[in-house]
Amino acid sequence: MEHIVSIEELHSRKVVKSGEGSSSHDRPSITREERFRSLTEAAAGARTGVGKEAKIQKVIFLLRDHKHFVKYFEPRVVALGPIHHDNKKYQLGEKYKLILASKFVECSGKSINDLYEAVVNEIKQLRECFEEEVTKKYDDEALAWMLFVDGSAIVQYIFCATNDKFKELNIKFDSVAFAQQDLFLLENQVPYLLLNLLMKLSEKEDELSESIEHFIGSVTYQQTKPQQKQKERSAPSPPESSKSDSPSGKTRGIWPCRKKGEEDPDWQSYRNVQELKSAGIQLKRSKHRSLRNVSFTRRFNFYPGYLWLPPITVDDSTGPKFMNLIAYEMCLDFENDFGISSYISFLDSLIDEVNDVKDMRKAQVLHNFLGSDQEVAELFNEIGTDLVPNIEAYKDVKFKIQSYYDNNWMTWMAQFFHDHFSSPWTILAFLGVLLGLALTAAQTAYAVMASQPGPCEKFCKLKLKKN
Structure with a gap:
């Protein structure tokens, strides 16, 4: 098979020039054709990648390298899936996972071997749900056992959470609360294909499926839709709020260039x-x-x-x-x-x-x-x-x-309205001012009227003139 030169390899190699002491065996030179081929292959890979299923992967470095954000992405009590599996600080979580997985097997009506073999038979498809980097250090047997335990524990956890069954397993409330937060971490995901496979093998398939719907609805405060009998996505589906309902849904958050002098349509002068x-x-x-x-x-x-x-x-x-x-x-x-x-x-x-x-x-x-x-x-x-x-x-x-x-x-x-109607006191003050103005107007009107001669006075003056 022909070796494909990656972009990383191009940067790591050093072109051997005449007169340099580096060995061509240690640092092989690369030709112009290899550089060109790596560029075209990268472009072809980008084109073929469009429209593929999203894979379970690590948090993008733009967020993970931010000093304030790391705390949001690491599990607190339990590691699920391969990314944090080997971290020793989650050993207590491993104990609880085995308890929950054992209870799932007990209630399923199937043997451990039957359930585990079902996961082994699908391990190739399950592995493809993850980015290659996060599963490459696990062989099929190790990955299958990990996913079997984690998947069984997740399904049983959700069933216990929606039916208040944790006391029966002697699992404390604080562990339940922290584990619930860990379920929604990006790096703590397993394929829904796995959960669906395990539920279908259980005698309580309908109850388990309903508990997942209820659990997601209660945690996200959203009414979930009934599961459709269609081919399930192998990786987790995007949240409802991330799906587009308009043709512009795939527009990324990039502001288009404007012509010189053109007003910015997205300008907002208010701040809070x-x-x-x-x-x-x-x-x-x-x-x-x-x-x-x-x-x-x-x-x-x-x-x-x-x-x-x-x-x-x-x-x-x-x-x-x-x-x-x-x-x-x-x-x-x-x-x-x-x-x-x-x-x-x-x-x-x-x-x-x-x-x-x-x-x-x-x-x-x-x-x-x-x-x-x-x-x-x-x-x-x-x-x-x-x-x-x-x-x-x-x-x-x-x-x-x-x-x-x-x-x-x-x-x-x-x-x-803020100056005169924001509180009872400002309203009373405003009404007081209006009353004062009204009284002043009435007093002025009375004074004007009083200064004018009345009808009796006019009659008396006419009488005096005649006499």
Whole structure:
């Protein structure tokens, strides 16, 4: 088989020139034809890679090398799949995985050998669900056993979580909570093909399948769709919020070049909730939790403006969940519309300080279980760093807000209502001023009327003239 020269190899080699002491055996020279071939092969590989299934892989270096983000990607108690499998700090997690896997086998009505052999028979297809780098150090036997234990443990964990069965296995609540967070890490995934295979072999297939649907719905606060009897994706499917519903869905977060002097259509001069509030824009809670359910309306198409946002619960799991979804969107082999990145970027544009979070809580669009409002503001400012959103996402909403914000009448009206109707005391003061003006006007009118001669006075003057 002909050796293909990779780009890395081209950089690592040194071209031997006459007069140099390097040995051609140690550092073989490469020809111009080899350089050209490596370039064309790389381009061909990029073309053939388009449209392929996304593979389970490590977090892209752009995120992993960020000093503040590493904490979001590593498991806390349990390693699932091959990426973190050999890390000794997850030994306690290995113990719990064996307990859960044993319970799954017991309830399946099948022997360990039958279940394990089923995984072995599919190991080639299962291996292809991962990026080659993360499985190359495991032979088929080792990888099959790893996936068998992890897959069985995951299915049983979800079943126990939805049916409150952990007490029967003597698994503590804190371990359950941390393990749940670990299930949603990008580097802690196993193929759904594996879970589906194990469920179909169990006598409780329907119960297990329903528990997965219920578990995902409860954790993500979304109603999941029934599983379709179609060919399942071998790798995890993109989250619902990352799927496109428009032709522009594959548009990456790259701003198109503008002609000289052309106005930027994506320009926004407002910075956060406080500035929107000063312009008379109020936050309202949307009925549904879908990240796409963001809109802007006006009362009677005039004043005030309402920014409708889906409710979001912020707790210890919020950062890891969003960061791993963002990392999933940034995988080089995953075509998507950057729905999560766009949503976090939009929230980050609204949240700058504590008062922004406070106003969102008052409007019931944000439930804070993390701690102080300062922590929430810091969280979104942190995870919103260096994101590249889809420029089409929320474009209509941003345009409407900016149009409203640019209208001076709206700003003046907002200032008027803020100065005179923001509290009972300002209202009373305003009414007092109006009453004072009314009394002053009445007094002035009375004085004017009093200075004019009345009908009796005019009659008396006429009488005097006649006499």
